Structures are given as structure tokens and as C-alpha cells.
Amino acid sequence: MDLQTASKKMEEIRSLLNQYGYEYYVLDTPTVPDAEYDKLMQELLGLEEQFPELKTVDSPSVRVGGPVLDLFEKVEHRTPMLSLGNAFNEGDLRDFDRRVHQAAGDNVSYVAELKIDGLAVSLRYEDGLFAQGATRGDGTIGEDITANLKTINAIPLRLRENVSIEVRGEAYMPKRSFESLNKQREARGEELFANPRNAAAGSLRQLDPKIAASRKLDVFLYGIGNPNEVGVVSHSEGLDYLDQLGFKTNKERRKCATIEEVIEYVNSWVDKRPTLPYEIDGIVIKVDSLAQQAALGTTAKSPRWAIAYKFPAEEVVTTLLEIELSVGRTGVITPTAILEPVKVAGTTVQRASLHNEDLIREKDIKIGDKVVVKKAGDIIPEVVNVLADQRTGDEVDFHMPTHCPECESELVRLEGEVALRCINPKCPAQIREGLIHFVSRDAMNIDGLGEKVISQLFAEKLISDVADIYKLTREQLLALERMGEKSVTNLLKAIEASKDNSLERLLFGLGIRLVGAKAAKTLAQQFMTMNQLAQATKEELTSINEIGDKMADSIVSFFEQEEAGELIHELANAGVNMEYKGAKPVSAEESNSLFAGKTVVLTGKLEQLSRNEAKEKIEALGGNVAGSVSKKTHLVIAGEDAGSKLTKAQELGIEVWDEERLLVELNK
Secondary structure (H helix, E strand, O other), rough: HHHHHHHHHHHHHHHHHHHHHHHHHHHHOOOOOHHHHHHHHHHHHHHHHHHHHOOOOOOOOHOOOOOOOOOOOOEEEOOOOOEEEEEEHHHHHHHHHHHHHHHHOOOOOEEEEEOOOOEEEEEEEOOOEEEEEEOOOOOEEEOOOOHHHHOOOOOOEEEOOOOEEEEEEEEEEHHHHHHHHHHHHOOOOOOOOOOHHHHHHHHHHOHHHHHHHHHHOEEEEEEEEOHHHHHOEEEHHHHHHHHHHHHOOOOEEEOOOOHHHHHHHHHHHHHHHHOOOOOEEEEEEEEHHHHHHHOOOOOOOOOEEEEEEEEEOOEHHHHHHEEEEEEEEOOEEEEEEEEEEEEEEOOEEEEEEOHHHHHHHHHOEEEOOOEEEEEOOOEEEEEEEEEEHHHHOOOOOOOOOOOOOOOEEEEEEEOOOOOOOOOOOOOHHHHHHHHHHHHHOOOOOOOOHHHHHHHHHHHHHOOOHHHHHOOHHHHHHHOOOOHHHHHHHHHHHHHHHHHOOOOHHHHHOOOOOOOOOOHHHHHHHHHHHHHHOOOOOOOHHOOOOOOOOHHHHHHHHHHHHHHHHHHHHHHHOOOOOOEOOOOOOOHHHHHHOOOOOOOEEEEOOOOOOOOOHHHHHHHHHOOOOEEOOOOOOOEEEEEOOOOHHHHHHHHOOOOOEOHHHHHHOOOO
């Protein structure tokens, strides 16, 4: 095939693939079988390999994922991506309506839209071609995730008009994709994603676009960066224009003439929400007229012409079938409610933690009860209360055991604790849980060595302590159920890579009582090597800020154990790093940051940073991140769904920042 013929053929295939893709991913009305689309894609890939000079930047083939990236570049948004104020009830919506009418007059209409639970993104097109995509970031600066966004089939690579435009939307993971992804991760023994939003955010921040492509993400566009540039006069007209350009918008939106119509729309979705193939966490209400939007203006962080109504946590009724006991790595016995499976906030719930015996007594929970269940923060299932008036008399009281359910040792309740604890150091459940903790994300972070694989290795007596992990062979792993050649290769690579972790990860992974991730890092920064820490006295330890008497005693006792010394020696012989690799934090005296010398508390759900990322950045600037609010707290960072910590901070008159203010200060 000559170049001219190939060029013509490739253009014809690209056109067909774009049309079929639009019909399937945007209109949801496919006109050809999947096999026909796949056949054309393979033909295009073959031609592009044969004639690489004919591959175009908007070729549908880019959606399969490009080369692995080194890092994400920063992107400055031409128009800031502001966050929205929240409404939690009808009263809040009426207050919003009153403020709008006071500033904009009587003739106001609204557009109400579903609030997609995903990740806000900005897409920039130059002369109709997709040029760049970015995360929201702090609203001013985001990250360039163009390569990952190109893998989303609903995002057009070329618009129907050759316009230059910036549009905003929400990338999300459909429920079906989420369930499929978690099944795959469960089969591999990997940690499951808590919800589709976390899964979508994690997928779009992968440095390997092929991983993003495999996650089957989707998108809804909901706005134009600067709508005045394209000649529309209202938000609803702007959405229609996005449809015209070939974007996917959410068709469930409604134009409302009054706040009463808005409230009716909101209420209609409270019950219909679970029927959607994607997650929503509220309704967004916007003033339709762009002129009125301009008159209303914005605050430093949010527009005065829009608000987000947040749904209350969904509560459902189910039956508590049994109470199961588990033994943690520190020996604590935790009761868990086994529930008749029920859908809550989009996922099936079968288990809910009951924390301890005191909570069971306080809520008067019996086996066989009808119970109300919700997800705290739309993530963690919990039993809210018992429907005592629906009891039949067949319900059974629950009593905590006197002996460990795993090793049958007598349980004790230590002074000042509510939990029962097994104190047998050879309890198999504690050893297994300790192994799971050692490989977890905040510890040695060995990808592919999840709870199921660890349990299998432990049951097969292939590992009995953490040092055994570094003795595993390919032959031993291949003999395990559901462990193929590729999985084993990747796992062995992950085990090998974990040897290079900095000291604080190893310290946290060893599970020294009372030493959490933060204390482990403090110890690693102070002593620099495992050997120096092992020789530290109680006086040296307590001289460090944040290390109290009890923790110091625990550390000294750990290193005095002959078994601990032997274990560390085995790990060192296996090549596990025993030194701190990070930079020492800036002291309060050395730092000119606002965080220097301040005690900061993080509460609620942060969108742009994980808790650990925020903590590390604050501490690197001389701040101290604490777990609870007290009179000694200088600053509280409150994300979404901030609870009692925020309330206490307000009562004590402590300064409170939102995430946007935090990001601004961190980027100075």
C-alpha cells in the first residue's frame, strides 16, 4: 500500500471510529457491535505502525494509553476553578435564593444539575483540537493530566467546530467500572477502592496512561471557562453549545423558574439517586443568566451565583445476622456486625464495625435486630441505631468472649482501655495481622502483597515473620492459587523495591506499640539509623517533642527483646535499608513559613491532597500536625464533612482554613 492510499484509508477509519465512539460514549446509542469497532481500531493501529508519519494527534488510537510519564507538570488555569458553597437543607436553599434576589432583582431563573461525584477537570482546545487537560488543583494551579484524559472515550479529541475554548467538567468512574475494578483488585489480593470517586481520582493521577485507559472512566462537561468568549448569554445556552460541539453533558439538568421548582427537583433525586449508573452526592444550582452571574460576583473561594446541595447520608434498614470477632495486630478484639446484604450509597454493604462491647451495650444491639445502617462520610458503614419496636422476641443478646477466638488465651482489659485484648505474643491472628500491616501502603508498601495473599502465605507456613517475605521464591509463589507468572514477577519486583524504603517506613511496619507513622518519621529523622535508635535511652527519646513516657518505654522494651534484634539482623542481611533517606525537616527557627512552630489539625475530606501529603508538606515547613484539637492547637484545616474537630475549634476560637487556603500557603 502506497502512502497516498494509506493516508486515505486511515482518514476513513478515523472518521468511522470517531462517529461510532460518539454514538456509543456520548449519545449512548451504539450503531455497530463492539467487535466491529475493535476490528477497525486494530486495523488503524496496524497502519499507524506501518506508516508512523501519518499518525495524527487526534487519532482514536491515543486512547489506548501513551508512554509512562516521569511526573505531572503544573498548569495555571486561565480562569480560576472556584469551589462551591454548600447547602444541607431547604432553609439553606431559600437563604441562597433570598441573597440572589437581593443582588440580582426579581427576574431570576436557575439551572439545577446533578452533582457528579468525581474529579473536576479543565479541558483546553486550540482550533478544535484537544490541547491540554488539567486537574482543578487549588483552583489556580492544577496538574497536567492530558495523557490520562485522552484515554476517556467521551472526551472528543477534535471538536465539531474549529474553536479555541476551555471547558470544565467532572471525570468519574461509572458504578459498573468500579465494581469490575474492585473485583480485579480483590482477585489479586490488593486493597480495594473505598468508592468510585477515589478510584477515579487515583486513575487520573497514574503516571502510566495505560492504567488510566484500563479503568473505563467517563466524563460530563458542565461549563465553559469563559462563556462570554463564545457569545452565549446564559448557562443553559452554554450547555447546549457544548452539546453542539460534541461534548457529553448530563441530560438530567432542569431549568427552574423559582426556588420552589429547584427544591422539587432536589427532592425528586433523593429517592432516584441509587438508580443512576454513576454516583452523585448532591445537586448544583446556578443562576442561569450570565449577566446576573457577573452582577452577583464571587467571594475569594466560591461564586455567589451557585450553590451545591449535599444529600444527607443515606440510611437503610437491614437485619443484623451475626456478630463476628477479629483479632488485630495489637491483640485488640473487635466485634463486626454481619448484615443481610443491602445497598447503601451505591455499594452493597454486608459488614459494619461495632468498635467495642461498650458501644454494643450503649446501642442495645442484639443478634437478629432490625438496624439502621449508613455510611459515615459516604464511605464507612456503621450501625446508627436499633429498631427496637420491630423486635419479635427471637433476638439474642451478645456477650464478648473471655478467651481469644484464635488462640484461646484469656483476654484482658488493660487499665484505661475499653477494648478487650489478647496478650499472647504467639497468637497466630496477631502475627498474621502484623504481616498485613508490614506490607501496607503507609509501611513498606509492597504492591500485590495484600491481605488475601498474606493470609495464604501464612496458612501455607511460607512466612511466619516479616523477614520471611524477603526469602520468598518464584517457585513458592507460583504454587499459590491464582498467582500467575506475571503476578509473581510483579510481586517479586515490588518486594525487591521495598528494600530501598526510607527507615521510617520500616519502623512503622515493625508495629512497635504506640509508634504510628508520624512518630516513626520523627524517630527516623532524629536518629537517622536503626542502630542508633536501638541504642537510644528513655531519656534521649523523651527529649524529643511528641515522644512521651509511654511511647519511650515501648520503644526501649521493643529493642531490648532478643527476638527484635534477630529480626532486624535478618532484614538487614536481606538488604532492607536501615537508614533515613529524607531531608531533616526545617525547624521553626529556620522557617519563615506561616506553619513554623504551629500545631495544625487536619479534619474532614481533602480533595486535592491526601492526609499524608498535607501532613508531610506542613511538617516540611516547620509545622506540627496533631490528631486532636486542644487549646494548644494554632490552626485547623477543615475539608468536606468536617465533624467534631471543627466544632471544637470553633468553640475554642481557633483559626480555621479550608483546603484552598492551605494550598495557597503551601505553594508560597
